[in-house]
Amino acid sequence: MRAISIIGPKKSGKTxxxxxxxxxLRCRGLRVAAAKSTHHGFDGQDTDTTQYAEHCTGVVGLGPEESFVRWPENKGLTNMLPFVDADILLVEGMKQAGWLPRILVLDAIPQEGLEWLGPELAVAVYGNLDIKGIPPVETVQELADIVEKKAFMLPGLDCGACGRTDCRSLAAAIVADEAKIEDCTSLGADLSVEINGVKLGINPFVQDFTAAAIRALLRQLKGYAPGQAVIKLDV
Known part of the structure; x- marks a missing residue:
């Protein structure tokens, strides 16, 4: 799954x-999911699940046409991704998520300037606004083309194993065509873990430790031979 965030001032038309x-994107045959960050909370439209939420550590809603899980705390987007089944994830808000590229939604330069919007992560500006190094896009069709080419998602571990200080630095380099997603060693080839089709980032130290333990275990099994191992585990 690839992702991109939509960032802009309040009431700029992000939604x-x-x-x-x-x-x-859906008309192009892609499965699309959305995530929205808000500082004001969400209104519970189902009064029964709202009542349960006052006393429970989590609430599961099951209906004929939809399902949801509600927790009384912020789990963080990276922890929610295994529940999402999509080709493209559109994230509204979350300007602090430096591990995603972004689209800036702007009609004019805000009084606060651009720095708080993270322009170094921007692959496009939606609107007729000239910002050095960021292509302006006026149509949704053009924007969808850019999303298909430029969307990506880093694990957000900030492990520094790629040689950069954090995931934001690597993401900015990828946006600037100075690096590739493969430069993220937390998504390395020696050991990879997917849950429900979503590849999880693993700190290189944990990768090495876990891979060594699994290799040692496999060598004790009858029929062992060197090669690529596939292990299936229900979690």
Whole structure:
């Protein structure tokens, strides 16, 4: 799964753009999921699950056409990804998520300037606004083309194993075509873990330790031979 965030000032039209972009990408045959970050909380429209949520550590909702899990705490986007089944994830808000590229939704330069919007991570500006190094895009179709080519997702571990200080630095280099997603060693080839099709980032130290333990275990099994091992585990 690849991802991109939609960032802009309050009431700049982020949701409107996100919905239109999701529709365009879905028409292209892609499975699209969305995540929204808010500082104001979400209204519980189902009063029964809202009542349960006052006393429970989590609430599962099951209906004929939808399902959801509600927790009374912020789990963090990276922990929620195994529950998402999509080709493209559109993230509205979360300007602090430096491990995602982003689209800036702007009609004019805000009074606070651009730094808080993370322009070094931007692959496009939606609107007729000239910002050095960031292509302006005026149509959703053009924007969908860029998303298909430029969307990616780093694990957000900030482990530094790639030689950079954090995932944000690597993401900015990828946006600038100075690095590739393969430069993230937490998504390395020696040991990879997928849950429900979502590849998880693993700290290189944990990778090495776990891989060594698994190799030692496999060598004790009858029929062992060197090669690529596939282990299936229900968690």
């Amino acid at each position: 409107t753009l996100g919905v239109r972009l999701a529709e365009e």
